[in-house]
Amino acid sequence: MNELEFFLLKLHLCNLDLKNELRVVRYMLSFEPCPSKDELFLLLKLGQTQKNDLWDALQSKQLAQKVRQNLKVSHFLTILDKRYPSQLQEIYSPPVVLFYQGDIELLDSKKLLGVVGARQCSSYALQALTQLLPNVIQQQLVLVSGLAKGVDGLTHQLALKHHGKTIAVIGNGLDISYPSCNRALQTQIAHAGLLLSEYPLESRPLKYHFPLRNRIIAGLCQTVLVVEARHHSGSLITANLALQENRNVLALPGRINDINSMGCNELIAAGAKPVLNSNDILEEFI
Numbered sequence: 001m002n003e004l005e006f007f008l009l010k011l012h013l014c015n016l017d018l019k020n021e022l023r024v025v026r027y028m029l030s031f032e033p034c035p036s037k038d039e040l041f042l043l044l045k046l047g048q049t050q051k052n053d054l055w056d057a058l059q060s061k062q063l064a065q066k067v068r069q070n071l072k073v074s075h076f077l078t079i080l081d082k083r084y085p086s087q088l089q090e091i092y093s094p095p096v097v098l099f100y101q102g103d104i105e106l107l108d109s110k111k112l113l114g115v116v117g118a119r120q121c122s123s124y125a126l127q128a129l130t131q132l133l134p135n136v137i138q139q140q141l142v143l144v145s146g147l148a149k150g151v152d153g154l155t156h157q158l159a160l161k162h163h164g165k166t167i168a169v170i171g172n173g174l175d176i177s178y179p180s181c182n183r184a185l186q187t188q189i190a191h192a193g194l195l196l197s198e199y200p201l202e203s204r205p206l207k208y209h210f211p212l213r214n215r216i217i218a219g220l221c222q223t224v225l226v227v228e229a230r231h232h233s234g235s236l237i238t239a240n241l242a243l244q245e246n247r248n249v250l251a252l253p254g255r256i257n258d259i260n261s262m263g264c265n266e267l268i269a270a271g272a273k274p275v276l277n278s279n280d281i282l283e284e285f286i
Contacts, residue, residue: 091219101190117151117227137164171209229263
């Protein structure tokens, strides 16, 4: 870890907001050294009291202990690291720091498929995933999802069952399992795949974390598949983020009177590619 990356880690652990973090990153890319106190204060869009509190926090023993705790449990990657995915760096608000457990080299894959969908998914979603994903996994695609109940969890489970690779992007610290029913699955992914979060240890799964988590899934992947989504659901947020970042969006068609298929059918009506078999997915990676 170099001095610049360590400074970004410390800023991140001080809970500096993303916009200000990115201001510091732009400064570093232009001038290379870590900003001095005066330079940092000029960069940040904060009140004077907040700036002083931040500077005191950066020098504190409490922060030094927090750094040690996080590095004991996980590794981290900053936007300045050569291993940071170029496709993620291109999105509107890329995460400045990512904590991880597992195989970071999975981020180098050119075949990252995001799979998102309903938490309260139907047997139809289970049947569709079971039919579609094994062949996709066999073709070395890495499945990326959010470790939520329903479609996310099923996606990760199928990847592991068929000896494939999977990446879970979560909306809390790596030391917290959410939902608790996926605790064992989270542990499996940390050992056999890759577990990612922009949130440090002890960060609770707050509601606003999940739309932010979705932008990372959309940013990492060349293609995103939506499997069951209600109108205005989180899965549609991910699909819209993917479209904004010029990613391919695929959707599983469903019955017109099925509330869980409304979002997918709307995506298809708006131009998303309907998925009827695994070849419809694989064609996006040729």
